[in-house]
Amino acid sequence: MNYVSAVAVFLVPLAFAAPHGDGVNKAPHPDTEYLRVFALADGSFQVNVRGQTWLSSAPTFFNADGQTYAQGASLKLVSQSTTNGGDAYGFYTLYTFKYQAGQSKITASIRAYEALPFVYFSQSYDTGANRTKASSSQQTISGFPSFLVQATKTKQGPLGYLAYGGIHTADKAKSFGLFSKTGLHITDGLDFGPMTLFDGSGDTLIISPASNFMAVSNWYQRQTSDGDTCTLSYGIMGGVDTVPAGFSVDFIVYYSSQGVNQAFAGWGEHLRTVYERTDTYVLDDLTINYLGYYTDNGAYYYYLSEPHKTYQDTIIDVKANADQIQIPYKYIQYDSWWYYKGYDNGVKTWEARPDIFPNGFQFVFNKTGIPAVGHNRFWSNDTVYATQNGGQYNFIVESSTGKAVPNDQRFWNDLMRNASAWGLLTYEQDWLNVEFDSVQALHTDVTMGDTWLTQMASAAVQNKMTVQYCMSESRHIMHALQTNVVTQTRASDDYHPGNQQWRIGVSSIFAYAMRIAPFKDNFWSTSDQPGNPYKLSEPNTETHLIASVLSTGPVGPSDRIGYSNVSLIMRCCNADGLILKPSKPATAVDDQIYQTALGGYYNNGVFGEVWTTYSEVGGLRFGIIFVPDITGEYFITPSKAGFNMTQNQLMVFEAHDTTRKLAAFSDQAPLGIIDCYTAHPCLYHVTPVLTQSPKVVLLGELAKVVPVSPQRVISIDVTGNDVKVSLKGVPNEVVAFTFSVDSNIVTISCTFSSRAAVIDLTDRSCK
Numbered sequence: 001m002n003y004v005s006a007v008a009v010f011l012v013p014l015a016f017a018a019p020h021g022d023g024v025n026k027a028p029h030p031d032t033e034y035l036r037v038f039a040l041a042d043g044s045f046q047v048n049v050r051g052q053t054w055l056s057s058a059p060t061f062f063n064a065d066g067q068t069y070a071q072g073a074s075l076k077l078v079s080q081s082t083t084n085g086g087d088a089y090g091f092y093t094l095y096t097f098k099y100q101a102g103q104s105k106i107t108a109s110i111r112a113y114e115a116l117p118f119v120y121f122s123q124s125y126d127t128g129a130n131r132t133k134a135s136s137s138q139q140t141i142s143g144f145p146s147f148l149v150q151a152t153k154t155k156q157g158p159l160g161y162l163a164y165g166g167i168h169t170a171d172k173a174k175s176f177g178l179f180s181k182t183g184l185h186i187t188d189g190l191d192f193g194p195m196t197l198f199d200g201s202g203d204t205l206i207i208s209p210a211s212n213f214m215a216v217s218n219w220y221q222r223q224t225s226d227g228d229t230c231t232l233s234y235g236i237m238g239g240v241d242t243v244p245a246g247f248s249v250d251f252i253v254y255y256s257s258q259g260v261n262q263a264f265a266g267w268g269e270h271l272r273t274v275y276e277r278t279d280t281y282v283l284d285d286l287t288i289n290y291l292g293y294y295t296d297n298g299a300y301y302y303y304l305s306e307p308h309k310t311y312q313d314t315i316i317d318v319k320a321n322a323d324q325i326q327i328p329y330k331y332i333q334y335d336s337w338w339y340y341k342g343y344d345n346g347v348k349t350w351e352a353r354p355d356i357f358p359n360g361f362q363f364v365f366n367k368t369g370i371p372a373v374g375h376n377r378f379w380s381n382d383t384v385y386a387t388q389n390g391g392q393y394n395f396i397v398e399s400s401t402g403k404a405v406p407n408d409q410r411f412w413n414d415l416m417r418n419a420s421a422w423g424l425l426t427y428e429q430d431w432l433n434v435e436f437d438s439v440q441a442l443h444t445d446v447t448m449g450d451t452w453l454t455q456m457a458s459a460a461v462q463n464k465m466t467v468q469y470c471m472s473e474s475r476h477i478m479h480a481l482q483t484n485v486v487t488q489t490r491a492s493d494d495y496h497p498g499n500q501q502w503r504i505g506v507s508s509i510f511a512y513a514m515r516i517a518p519f520k521d522n523f524w525s526t527s528d529q530p531g532n533p534y535k536l537s538e539p540n541t542e543t544h545l546i547a548s549v550l551s552t553g554p555v556g557p558s559d560r561i562g563y564s565n566v567s568l569i570m571r572c573c574n575a576d577g578l579i580l581k582p583s584k585p586a587t588a589v590d591d592q593i594y595q596t597a598l599g600g601y602y603n604n605g606v607f608g609e610v611w612t613t614y615s616e617v618g619g620l621r622f623g624i625i626f627v628p629d630i631t632g633e634y635f636i637t638p639s640k641a642g643f644n645m646t647q648n649q650l651m652v653f654e655a656h657d658t659t660r661k662l663a664a665f666s667d668q669a670p671l672g673i674i675d676c677y678t679a680h681p682c683l684y685h686v687t688p689v690l691t692q693s694p695k696v697v698l699l700g701e702l703a704k705v706v707p708v709s710p711q712r713v714i715s716i717d718v719t720g721n722d723v724k725v726s727l728k729g730v731p732n733e734v735v736a737f738t739f740s741v742d743s744n745i746v747t748i749s750c751t752f753s754s755r756a757a758v759i760d761l762t763d764r765s766c767k
């Protein structure tokens, strides 16, 4: 019996009558044909990729009335049906299962789109449910979809996974391995994140929430003894004891044939469309676009001021010194050292302490003249703002946890409006996980988490501010789909001199899918900074700088006065501090992810960190390959780099090679990468041949990390053999652009008299 007839025998016949009409009429996404979901009459299902089963269902379950009702046991299937329908995204087949769990009626449904490469799984609490809570808030109160965790082999080999998890854009507890009972070690519960499955051929699935991001989790029931079934369930988070009538949650399984980076790109694009997430706030955010000075954990002045000086004078001196040595910081980040803390170090009053800023925050703002990124943490139960403590705002105050959460739009509006007096431009909400995981109300109520973040974001919009997330779980990041104003997120653990937190190539894939700029955190630009509180030094200054610039997120040095490497820092930016960034964040190549997960089952990968990105200028792409760590040799091609630069012949050179030796680069002529170290990273630039005779290649502004950035280059015009490059900059800025003309290096220098200049290669001039 072949597979097709097996389907016909065992599965509900699901005749698909494609609906016709004036609905969606787009060409099918090319990946659609490889993804199939099959449902059985008893409510079980499987997800197939290219005719092979990648995921099989485990029993669906729902908690109600103090019990767990599971498929195949006490969960009563009242009815099931298969219908066709359509929505704004396309036509679909809808498999509906109506269940009775105790007193509750719950509908589970599967929506398989006809022309789109994804499937939705939905749980709808038609009558609501009572006494649902699980034995731990790390579990879920429901499971649909629930998947069996079992080894699966495709033609290529076993399935591997990357599961985001933990804090900092779900980077800190992310995991890789084989998708099997013994191989799956993921972070589940409140800290869970999107999970992706792949076999290394390009075929990739992503499983994630698609709605009510603050109210859902997954739950991995691991093997405890031989023969146990292992299951991975998606549902409402375990602390919830009451589900309101009509509440529903959705999960998506998204497929791509083009690998992990492309799968996240497509998944993100779909979700951004659903939630109408715009990147306008990201693109306009001063604290993302310009260089800033940081004082958070890892910074020289983190809970430290200059000897015998107040913090007020230290900050004012930092800015005065930067002006003197011409580092154009455009804002300052003020970490948790300036405000009042209460019980258990939560925030009591978010105002500057007189011992820190004796003349007040507004005075410091007046003296520095540049705006602020203002840090905040979780609220303590003795916060002065709560009515319970004599304040004027509604809070949920919990003495059981010693924490509190505002539940009052007016509070957030006032907090941010008051802070605009001292220059607040970006509100940094740190300790997101501690607030969420600790405050009972946030993880027992299905709407409170949403209310908290939505009010915060609305106040930011109203006050023309943006929001930076720090210590975010996946739920916070995905919730930002609903709040355009969350523009930036810490993408790895806190910086400490010498540590490895620059490794943001994997978390940046997730952040970029949500169009939130990933932030590497602060860094030192010189190795030794005497008197630092950590008693550490930084051997990898250049790797930190490059990782920051290529992130497209904030670039924030944190040096002691007198210890900045100005030439290193200024590789980030133009003379005005505008970051010369690429068009998208640098992300780890698929080969790095496959290798980490599949180990010996994958032969074409790379051990180390290989990230790629590009600048898009006037229809041309300029690629960047950053390699701060590698074991052995890796051969990369334009396809493996994800450049999709098919139109032109490509050349590649290494940024540190002063001979500017160019090599051809194509899928037939790969680049061999070897001997790149965190203290001496490799940085390759890929550039299209502009004219053949003479053979002209633009190397760009070699003094910068990104030599051809859309922040610098407006257009590249090739007419016959003439090449004109239009630039933007600031008056008096001196910029040198390098070309290779028939293998001769030609450097043309420009001094900007206004904000624009045009380089003419034929005349060797800049006007």
Ligand SMILES: *[C@@H]1O[C@H](CO)[C@@H](O)[C@H](O)[C@H]1NC(C)=O
Binding pocket: 103, 104, 105, 127, 128, 129, 130
């Ligand atoms: C949940 O409890 C409320 C209050 O006791 C009750 O009105 C409601 O009918 C219950 N819902 C279900 C589905 O049992």
Ligand SMILES: *[C@@H]1O[C@H](CO)[C@@H](O)[C@H](O)[C@H]1NC(C)=O
Binding pocket: 359, 360, 362, 363, 366
């Ligand atoms: C800040 O400067 C403004 C105008 O420049 C002035 O009105 C205000 O009093 C100053 N505030 C402080 C605290 O110095």
Ligand SMILES: *[C@@H]1O[C@H](CO)[C@@H](O)[C@H](O)[C@H]1NC(C)=O
Binding pocket: 343, 381, 382, 389, 398, 399, 400, 401, 402, 403
């Ligand atoms: C805050 O919580 C702690 C710990 O439960 C408790 O000891 C303290 O009294 C509470 N303070 C207020 C103001 O509620």
Ligand SMILES: *[C@@H]1O[C@H](CO)[C@@H](O)[C@H](O)[C@H]1NC(C)=O
Binding pocket: 385, 411, 412, 414, 415, 416, 418
């Ligand atoms: C804002 O400032 C006003 C006036 O000083 C003060 O009464 C109020 O408590 C402040 N609110 C917040 C949330 O900071």
Ligand SMILES: *[C@@H]1O[C@H](CO)[C@@H](O)[C@H](O)[C@H]1NC(C)=O
Binding pocket: 525, 526, 527, 565, 567, 568
């Ligand atoms: C500053 O950085 C450059 C690299 O851009 C390096 O060559 C130089 O040695 C550094 N200087 C100091 C003082 O660290």
Ligand SMILES: *[C@@H]1O[C@H](CO)[C@@H](O)[C@H](O)[C@H]1NC(C)=O
Binding pocket: 258, 262, 644
């Ligand atoms: C590659 O580029 C082509 C032409 O610009 C475009 O149609 C295609 O969608 C791109 N593919 C990817 C995976 O970005």
